[in-house]
Amino acid sequence: MPNDNQGGRSDRRPHRGSDGGRPRPRRDQRPAPRHSGPQRARPAQPQHDAQSGGGAPPIPAEIEARQLAPEVRRELTTLDRSTADFVARHLVAAGELLDEDPEAALAHARAARARSTRIAAVREAVGIAAYQCGDWSQALAELRAARRMGSRSPLLALIADCERGVGRPERAIELARSDDAAQLTGDDADELRIVVAGARSDLGQHEQALAVLSTPQLDPSRSGQTAARLFYAYADTLLTLGRSEEALQWFLHAAAADLEGATDAEERITELS
Numbered sequence: 001m002p003n004d005n006q007g008g009r010s011d012r013r014p015h016r017g018s019d020g021g022r023p024r025p026r027r028d029q030r031p032a033p034r035h036s037g038p039q040r041a042r043p044a045q046p047q048h049d050a051q052s053g054g055g056a057p058p059i060p061a062e063i064e065a066r067q068l069a070p071e072v073r074r075e076l077t078t079l080d081r082s083t084a085d086f087v088a089r090h091l092v093a094a095g096e097l098l099d100e101d102p103e104a105a106l107a108h109a110r111a112a113r114a115r116s117t118r119i120a121a122v123r124e125a126v127g128i129a130a131y132q133c134g135d136w137s138q139a140l141a142e143l144r145a146a147r148r149m150g151s152r153s154p155l156l157a158l159i160a161d162c163e164r165g166v167g168r169p170e171r172a173i174e175l176a177r178s179d180d181a182a183q184l185t186g187d188d189a190d191e192l193r194i195v196v197a198g199a200r201s202d203l204g205q206h207e208q209a210l211a212v213l214s215t216p217q218l219d220p221s222r223s224g225q226t227a228a229r230l231f232y233a234y235a236d237t238l239l240t241l242g243r244s245e246e247a248l249q250w251f252l253h254a255a256a257a258d259l260e261g262a263t264d265a266e267e268r269i270t271e272l273s
Contacts, residue, residue, distance in 0.1 A: 056111035057104065059089045067092045072121045079116055087112040091125055102132035120149035131158060136165030156180055157191035160199070169199035187226040194233050201237065210237045220253040228258035232265055239272075248272045 065073070065088035072091065076084040094108035106129035109122070116122045127142030140162040143155050160172040175181060176196045184192055193212055200209035213234045220231070235250035251272065254265035 056090065056114070057093075057107045059093050059108075063089050063092050063096070065089050065092070075119050075121045076116070078119070083115050087116045087119070087122060091122065094125055094129055098129060098132055102129055105129040106133055106135075118149065120146045120151040123149060124151050124153060124155070127155075128158070131162065134165070136162045140166065154184060154188040154191075156184065157188065157195050160192060161195045164195065164199050164202060169202040172196060172199040187224075190226050190230050194230060197233055197237065201240070206237055206240050210234070210241065213237060218250075218253075220250075220256075223257040223259055225258070225260055225262040228254050228263050228265065231257055232263045232268075235265075235268070244272060 065085045068076075068088045068091055073084075073088060076087055079087065090108045090112040094105040094112070097105040097108065106126070109125040109129045112122050113126050123142045124146035127139045127146060130136075130142060131139035140159060143159050143162065146153070147155055147159070156175060156178075160175045163169070163171040163175065173196055176192055181192060197209040197212040200206070200212060213230065218231065218234060219227075231250050231254035235247045235254055238244075238250060239247035248269065251265050251268045254263055255269060258265055
């Protein structure tokens with residue numbers, strides 16, 4: 001979620017046999033989340049509603065509305081000043097907590113939504129926090145709402161990944177054929193490729209998953225989180241197909257690209273060596 005001062009990294013890493021990780025909220029897109037990109041399919045778990053016993057969670061005293069990203073603050077100008085400040089501070093708190101305590105982040109995002117249901121950035125914030133909690137159904141509803149309200153964030157990979165999470169991999173593949181998907185470029189397009197490959201693997205279509213990941217041709221000289229997870233997904237799919245020597249090579253590429261520890265590629269290399 002969008003903060004002006006978000007730094008550091010997320011320590012969420014793909015599990016064994018992962019597809020490289022479901023779309024991950026990008027740091028430069030957070031506090032009413034500005035986000036794309038896949039984490040990994042895992043069974044949805046019941047989430048307790050952190051607001052259920054008594055209103056909005058307390059906001060740490062050091063949190064200020066001005067920490068919210070300027071483009072998100074502009075979305076709040078339709079609210080009265082007091083409400084805008086309340087919503088902004090909860091969004092900042094949600095962004096700060098998203099990696100380490102996603103359920104607390106979700107409680108803050110829900111508190112913001114309770115006062116501003118018609119703001120796209122707020123619905124996006126709830127969707128991303130729900131996604132981090134593994135609540136695919138809620139994430140799907142909120143991210144779709146954000147898109148309908150005109151969110152300018154590239155949310156398609158997250159939405160497709162939520163379809164995987166609720167057991168509809170075919171729908172994720174269908175979304176990747178849409179006109180909106182055709183407009184994606186760079187990391188946003190790669191995030192969707194990772195999701196679609198995961199959906200193909202969900203259906204046991206591992207050769208098709210490999211084809212999705214290798215078109216266009218992979219460039220092992222790339223670095224960064226998205227490249228690392230793309231190479232990781234490719235390596236993991238090769239391993240599933242019994243091509244362990246090639247898999248080892250691509251795990252090595254993933255480790256070299258992974259400057260922020262987004263994957264467990266080094267562990268996989270140790271296992272295969």
